[in-house]
Amino acid sequence: MSLLSIKDLKVSLPVDKERRVVLRGIDLELEAGESVAIVGESGSGKSMTARAIARLLPRRAVVSGSILFDGRQVLDLKDAALRRFQAAEMAMIFQDPRVHLNPVRTIGDFLVEGLVNTRGSSKKAAEHKVIELLDEVGIPDGTRRLRQYPHELSGGLLQRVMIAAALASEPRLLLADEPSTALDVSTQSDVMAIIDDLCKSRGMALMFITHDLELAAAICDRTAVMYAGQIVEVQGSTDLVEHPRHPYSAGLLGAKPNVSRRVQRLNAIPGRPRAAFEVQNGCAFSDRCRFASEExxxxxxxxxxxxxxAVRCFRADDLILNATEGAVL
Amino acid sequence: MGRFLARRIIICVLTVAGASFVIFASLYLAPGDPISFLTAGRPSSPELRAALAAQYHLDDPFLHRYLQWITDAFQGNFGESIARRRPVLDLIFANLPTTILLVIMTLILVVVVGVLFGGIAAFRRGPIDDGIMAAMTVSLATPAFVSSIFLISVFAVGLGWFPVFGPGTDIGDRIHHLVLPAVALTIAWWPVIGETARASMREEHEREHVETARSRGLTPQHIVRRHVFRNAAIPISTVIGLSFAGLVAGTAIVESAFQLNGLGSLLITSVTGRDFPVAQAVALLLVTVFAVTNVVVDLLYAALDPRVQTSWSRK
Structure with a gap:
């Protein structure tokens, strides 16, 4: 049995008076200790998927489908049972640690808060544990750091603090929502390496949300590409980068500038990304796809x-897609 | 931090000094001649007028008079009340306890009622929130003298629970006498705190760091206490500071309605009676309270928000 099994997950959110569909049916499996990347443009629904698993969607969101975690239905969890799941089974790391930490409480308060309040450990024991964890994520002088406030630390250090906090509860699933996007380029790879190492050494399953296909491939066993609230392709990460099956995946790969080659003009996918609620009949990507047929x-x-x-394309078998050139027939 | 504080105190002193000049000057610019008030409008001999002018330094150059006044004031000598023939400082000390007690009682009521209902409105969307918002609007729009009259007629005259007027004698009696005035002021001031509490708690509850706390399986009570309320306390404390300063100056109407001998009523009677030494002294006292409150609010800010401490020590 998979650790996480998502079936036909649909989410809509209220916007003004109407409902807007943001997820149009997600199917995804994640084994214990496995890592999967979810890649897509802004608004494709990748963060929403993670938030649905962590049960962090807005109160008035309408959710249907199924999310099984170790056989339990996450969508049915309530109150204390939900909090136990959040506290013990999963942890989430967010994009910008500067706003995801309470600015008026110390790093120490933040780190021990979970252990003291959801695990009933003593403050002293918790502090001892988090100092060790800080050391593991590359922050040696933990005792001093515990007394500091978030604004006294750099973004890279804060993200390490977030990772340490996530590890403190020894979860089985780590949801990382673009954990390196808001950081300086020089610290991005450090943070990603720490997440990668710790997940592997602890056998933690990782769901890594990013818009960077190559970074996804470097970190994760499998990659799922999302477009307009749906998964359009899932493959082993290396296979996906080398032999994309969906024209959108190929377009994403082709849009990434290549440093080894000068080009007249950067490749881009024509048109603009479709939001899930704008999709009418037909394939959501059809209006931007060079290969769209009448079907x-x-x-x-x-x-x-x-x-x-898996791939969501009528023409997948007709096309031989090439990642570096964008897409060729 | 020390330097920042020193600068705040210097600004505070300059504010009071500047205000003292305006206070002193404006009373002389106001229509009406102090001497005709001193003689109560009766015909007076030029000798008497000259003697009065000399006693109150009315013929000295303006700047000289101002410097004389401010130097005396600095030494606690505000001169003598024209109307009551008593040292101004005695009058102020006689009236101060009522105002201090009234402001403290009101502030406690305003903070408790404002934070409680503001907090309820922040988290109970729908009819409860709408009802509290409507109550705040009505309450804010009700002038203090109207609620004073209402309270007197219902609770003092009608039910007889509280005295109708006067400040009372011993401390228990004083508090009993000040309940209705404090309630009248609370009606006018609780929406100020309530609206800030509602808006800041709601804003704080939408913050990303609260999402982090929720993702960690912390209880809603813990999140509200340690993250929402803790952070909202920063803007709320600023408004409490402003309300305190506003209350000290704003007790006048309620003091008149309940015939209390407070600072506000002293200011009103001295202004209408052209008792200029008293009016000047009370006005200067109020400005000082305002300025000092501002410094205290700044200190409070630093105590509640570590980011402010850091920016202070950098300056």
């Missing part, structure tokens, strides 16, 4: 499972 415009493809992954 693609008329009806919506399903996520078709195949050896090693």
């Amino acid at each position: 693609c415009i008329a009806s919506e493809p399903t996520l078709k499972h195949e050896p090693g992954g």
